[in-house]
Amino acid sequence: MRFTLFHEFGLYGTLLYQSLRSSLESTTYRMNLFQEFVKIGYESIPIILLTGVFTGAVMTIQTAYQLGNAFIASSIIGSIVTQSLLIELSAVISSLVLAGKVGARIATELGTMRVSEQIDALESMGLNSVSFLVVPRILAGMLMFPVLYVVAAATGLTGGLLTGVLTDTLPAFEFMKGARLFFFPWDVLFGMIKSIVFGFIITSISCYKGYYATGGAEGVGQSTTQATVLSCMYILVADFVLASLLL
Amino acid sequence: MDSSRTPDTTSQEPLITVRDLSKSFGPNLVWKDVNLDVYKGETLAVIGRSGCGKSVLVKHFNALHKPTTGDVLMDGVNIFDLDYVGLRQIRQRFGILFQGGALFDSISTFENIAFPLRVFTSDTETEIRDRVMQALERVSLAHAADRSTAELSGGMRKRVGLARAIILNPEVLMYDEPTSGLDPQTSDEINDLILSLSETLHITSIVISHDMHSVLKISDRVAFLHDQALHWLGTVEQLKQSQDGPLRSFVRASEYALT
Incomplete structure (x- = not known):
């Protein structure tokens, strides 16, 4: 058990080291970089919009419910919703959703390429498979996740505001007043830093699990499950570490 | 023999x-x-x-x-x-024909064979097309250039794999x-192809x-x-x-x- 854990960390570390070294070979990975921007970024926008809107909506309803009997200004609901979305929820919930969408795709894609010898075929041609397959996915993840965080935060705030208006909980100007009252640019920056880290966690773990997949269809299935579960787990751990260090 | x-x-x-x-x-x-x-x-x-x-x-x-x-x-x-x-x-x-062909399933037959040329040569699009078609003709699959690799039979996948393996003129x-996994007639066609490649390309x-x-x-x-x-x-x-x-x-x- 202990040996397996060390072995796994060793392999993961080796892959990251190779990726770092390979990141200098831009001619190899730039062929796939744009494609990964589209797959990780553009194609994730619908699910991020959906996640963002509902997170914001639920936050408004629950905050209003929790503060229902308190003698405080209703605009405070806007403040709580805004800060919660910017600091925590937009980054964490959208990353957990993307661990399923992006992480599973990467692990399945690379795992299938491994077991059908497509990765061996790339290597046998003299191509650096880490540079060609792993580097563009990790880079695209780290660059696209902050963009998706901004989309999630913007739609979350919109969803929260609209829900407040449509349910007669608080008028739009009260929500905006509260949002502006406790808005700190650092919160957005913190959310973006978190999403870069989460993007790295999801893409690197999924690449690792897919790249070293073994055992045919069953092995690819196991790698995909492990990639998704581990990504979610490490997102939560990293969330705690970042909050402890940066807040 | x-x-x-x-x-x-x-x-x-x-x-x-x-x-x-x-x-x-x-x-x-x-x-x-x-x-x-x-x-x-x-x-x-x-x-x-x-x-x-x-x-x-x-x-x-x-x-x-x-x-x-x-x-x-x-x-x-x-x-x-x-x-x-x-x-x-x-x-x-080296060129390798892998057991299952190891074709890249996200791109077409033509692009599979063109892949090494695009990555490792500075050939123009016309030169790439000519070389790919030549390789496909050598394995008698010129008609399948635009097909998706998912549409290819086992024997065809091996022949496409072979065309990709020889595209950079390996030693x-x-x-x-x-x-493996082919009927006797297709197996014999593959054997003849291997013999012909060895003799004509001195591989x-x-x-x-x-x-x-x-x-x-x-x-x-x-x-x-x-x-x-x-x-x-x-x-x-x-x-x-x-x-x-x-x-x-x-x-x-x-x-x-x-x-």
Whole structure:
């Protein structure tokens, strides 16, 4: 058990080291970089919009419910919703959703390429498979996740505001007043830093699990499950570490 | 077997030299102390039971696997001592037909064959098209250029894999079970294709197979892996007359009557 854990960390570390070294070979990975921007970024926008809107909506309803009997200004609901979305929820919930969408795709894609010898075929041609397959996915993840965080935060705030208006909980100007009252640019920056880290966690773990997949269809299935579960787990751990260090 | 194809192995320097090669995966020994020379222009078949490590052995020839101990020399240079650039140059001297074709399933047949050209040459689009069509014609699949790889049959996938393997004009072609899973007629077409490529392109071929009909038809020499070692090495004529127990047993089990 202990040996397996060390072995796994060793392999993961080796892959990251190779990726770092390979990141200098831009001619190899730039062929796939744009494609990964589209797959990780553009194609994730619908699910991020959906996640963002509902997170914001639920936050408004629950905050209003929790503060229902308190003698405080209703605009405070806007403040709580805004800060919660910017600091925590937009980054964490959208990353957990993307661990399923992006992480599973990467692990399945690379795992299938491994077991059908497509990765061996790339290597046998003299191509650096880490540079060609792993580097563009990790880079695209780290660059696209902050963009998706901004989309999630913007739609979350919109969803929260609209829900407040449509349910007669608080008028739009009260929500905006509260949002502006406790808005700190650092919160957005913190959310973006978190999403870069989460993007790295999801893409690197999924690449690792897919790249070293073994055992045919069953092995690819196991790698995909492990990639998704581990990504979610490490997102939560990293969330705690970042909050402890940066807040 | 045309005896004129059998190379004179005594008078030339080997292209690939395998010295005291051993391989283990964790505690499991695959084979040990393998010594073997591959000569320019010959067709060497590596035979043995499933799981005896034929593919593992051959994947050491271009450093797709690293040995536990031992060396592989190409033109006298130990390939495991090379840096990445040196290794890339060695690998580009090889073409490999993988067992299932190993075609990239996200791109078309044409793009699969064009892939090495796009990555490693500065050919124009017209030159790439010409070279790809030429390779496809060589494997009689010019009509399938625009098809998705998912639409190809097993035999067609192998032929596309072969077209991709030869597109950069390699010196050595390695075939991993080229006829497995194919009907006898398609197997024979693949055998003829391998023979024709060896003769017209003067390629050194290494064939992994347990299809003895195919081995006897296309090979000059045969290496037999058995009992975690290179058990027997010789020409096809020597194989036919060999009284070695495990070898005869393997050949007989392949339902091929020795003559």
